[in-house]
Amino acid sequence: MNRLQPVRIDHTVSDTLAEIKDKVCACIQCGTCTGSCPNAFAMDITPRHLWRMLLMGQKDEIFTSRTFVLCSSCYYCTLRCPRGLPLTEAMSDLKQIAAKEDMIPHRPSTRFYKCFMDSVRRHGRVREAEFISTYFLSMSATDPLLPLKYASMGIRLLQKRKLALKNPLQKMSERSLDVVFKKVEEMENQI
Amino acid sequence: MNYLYYPGCSLEGTAREYNISTRSFMKAAGIKLTELEEWTCCGASAAASVSPLLSSALPAINLAVAESMSQTENLLIPCSACYLNLKNVEEKARKEPGLLKRINKVLAEKNLNFKNRTKVRHLLDVMAHDIGAEKVKNLIKKDFSHLTIAPYYGCQCLRPYPVFDDPEEPVSMEPLIKATGALVHSWNMGGKCCGASHMNTKIDVGLELVYGILKAARGADAIVTVCPMCQMNLEAYQDKIELKYKENLNMTILYLPQLLCLAMGMSEDESGIESNMAVTKTFKEKMKKLPK
Numbered sequence: 001m002n003r004l005q006p007v008r009i010d011h012t013v014s015d016t017l018a019e020i021k022d023k024v025c026a027c028i029q030c031g032t033c034t035g036s037c038p039n040a041f042a043m044d045i046t047p048r049h050l051w052r053m054l055l056m057g058q059k060d061e062i063f064t065s066r067t068f069v070l071c072s073s074c075y076y077c078t079l080r081c082p083r084g085l086p087l088t089e090a091m092s093d094l095k096q097i098a099a100k101e102d103m104i105p106h107r108p109s110t111r112f113y114k115c116f117m118d119s120v121r122r123h124g125r126v127r128e129a130e131f132i133s134t135y136f137l138s139m140s141a142t143d144p145l146l147p148l149k150y151a152s153m154g155i156r157l158l159q160k161r162k163l164a165l166k167n168p169l170q171k172m173s174e175r176s177l178d179v180v181f182k183k184v185e186e187m188e189n190q191i
Numbered sequence: 192m193n194y195l196y197y198p199g200c201s202l203e204g205t206a207r208e209y210n211i212s213t214r215s216f217m218k219a220a221g222i223k224l225t226e227l228e229e230w231t232c233c234g235a236s237a238a239a240s241v242s243p244l245l246s247s248a249l250p251a252i253n254l255a256v257a258e259s260m261s262q263t264e265n266l267l268i269p270c271s272a273c274y275l276n277l278k279n280v281e282e283k284a285r286k287e288p289g290l291l292k293r294i295n296k297v298l299a300e301k302n303l304n305f306k307n308r309t310k311v312r313h314l315l316d317v318m319a320h321d322i323g324a325e326k327v328k329n330l331i332k333k334d335f336s337h338l339t340i341a342p343y344y345g346c347q348c349l350r351p352y353p354v355f356d357d358p359e360e361p362v363s364m365e366p367l368i369k370a371t372g373a374l375v376h377s378w379n380m381g382g383k384c385c386g387a388s389h390m391n392t393k394i395d396v397g398l399e400l401v402y403g404i405l406k407a408a409r410g411a412d413a414i415v416t417v418c419p420m421c422q423m424n425l426e427a428y429q430d431k432i433e434l435k436y437k438e439n440l441n442m443t444i445l446y447l448p449q450l451l452c453l454a455m456g457m458s459e460d461e462s463g464i465e466s467n468m469a470v471t472k473t474f475k476e477k478m479k480k481l482p483k
Contacts, residue, residue: 038384042396070396073236074384075350079358088351095240109392113237117245124231126200149394153427160466162205177231179300180252184245187296 017059020093026083027051033077033087043067047077047087054090068094069109104142111138117181124175129165192321194267194312195257196224197277199419200232201270206419208463209446213269213314215461216448219330220322224267227256233276236388247290248297250277254311255303262308269314269448271418275347277311282352313348315363315417315447316355324366332456334372334482340450341376341411342368343404345421346384358382364415364447371454376411380404385424394431401425402432405440412474413443415450422446426469443467443474453478 015021027048034046045053045065053062062068071091078088099110112135119131132154136147157163194217202210217224230253238246254277257266268274284291284307294305318327342364349358356363361382365375383404386397401424408414416422426444433439445453445467452462459465 038386038400039389039396041399042393070389070393072346072384072387072389072400073239074346074387076346076384078351079353089239092239092246093243096242099241110240112388112392113240116235116237117241120232120234120237120249124229125203126232126235128204156427156468157205160468162207162466164204175229175231177249177252180248180297181245183297183300184242184248187293188242188244 015057016097017054017057017062020090021054021057023090023093024051024054024085024087026085027055028083030082032080032082036076036080037071038074038076039070039072043070051087051090062094063098063103064105066105069098069106071095107139107142111135114138121177121181123173124177128163192221193223193225193264194317195261195264195309196226197230197233197253197257197266197268197273198226199230199268199270199273200235201273201419205423206270206446208449208466209269209419209422211461211463211466212446212448212452215452215457215463216318216455219452219455219457220326222322225260225264227253227266228260230256233273235272235276238276244293244297246276247280247283247294250280251284251294251298251305252301252303253277254280254307254309255298255305257309258306259303265310265312265317267312267314267317269417270420271313271345271347272420274311274313275352278352278354281307281309281311313355313417315344315348318367318447319363320355324370327367327451328370331371331451331454333454335454336372336374337477337480337482338371338373338412339376339410340368340371340373341378341408341414342381342447343408343414343416343421343425344381345416345418346382346387348417349382364417367447367451368415371450373450373454376408378407380407385421387420387424390424390428394428397424398428398432398435401428402436402440405429405432405442406438408442409440411442412477413445413450415445415447417447423468426467429469441471442469443471444469 029048031048034040034048037047040046045067050067068091073088075088081087098106115135116131119126139146198210234246234249238249298305344361349356349361368375384400386400389397429441449462
């Protein structure tokens, strides 16, 4: 019997979405992901729609939408996808592109993660006070009032002895992961 | 039964009472925990949003340290986010030999080698299956039969890897709750999402999710959790939810081992309950007036 050859999607070398497309190319548009997503109510385009846009290479539309930053990694879609696609991972991949390209509308999320990782890089473990103050600094141009939104929570955490006020921005700790981060950057840039 | 222990960053700070009560509970159950030497951050939910290799390398550092400490002991992790990050590497490195190589190229910078031999275990898995409700029952000194407890599992100890419970309709906490004499609140929100870090960057979305959970818990005396992020989201925003939805949904939120420590008659210091952000007056009064 003659069988059809599987069709490979043609990626151009510069296509930053190529790897993510590969992950979702078997999507059958059933919408189980959308129906399972706890955050779908707040999304401007549904997850099902997003996968289609991804396969059509609509990069601008994907990144002007806030759908992928609204993924809270609950893994319902990954668990239930009838094609077994790693959809939560694909959402993270989109977040990585938004972070790498420092896209302005997604900065509240991407910089939050970046400042967190910077603190881990310096000390091996996250230092919450340092992490949150560098986040405020990095967001000060877009949202100068941001610290106020966190103030009452900060006070409550201090009262409950849940926040260690170690000298923020002190020099790197012995536990620093700087060499690890450097090696990862070097290896990821080689690709 | 001994375990290697990875507390993770939250348990040093915002979830200090989870650390305190886990250690107290394990001590009472006769289990020795050996904290991982010089453990480092697992990458939380941040690393996967920044770099794929980093999100594998950071958990692998800790797995490599665990391997160097013990060939036989499982690695016990109370935080669901840490658990999933480490579990993810365990699973992926098994399926993708290329990844193991890449990870070890990074780990060489720290003179570590990762062979993927350590078994990663969530605290709830160990409590429910290694220790078990029968053993817990023998340690209980108080009667909680006048309390109704809502078990809240959250996402990342259940999904995407259904290791020790049903990923959609989890039940593993129920025998442990019943061991205290308490009733289990009947609801279908146990495995639903708390919004995770949305509370920090997209608070309206986070509030909506937590509102749904707290509302469904009505009628229970407390919700018990097994994840620092779930705990914080459920306990710390109740006043904001009341302001936004004009409904008072105040609810006591405890970590599962805290509930068991209380039922074992432990002190506030041992259960860490003075660090909780939502313990209602009604709950405190009920605790004072135990049935026996």
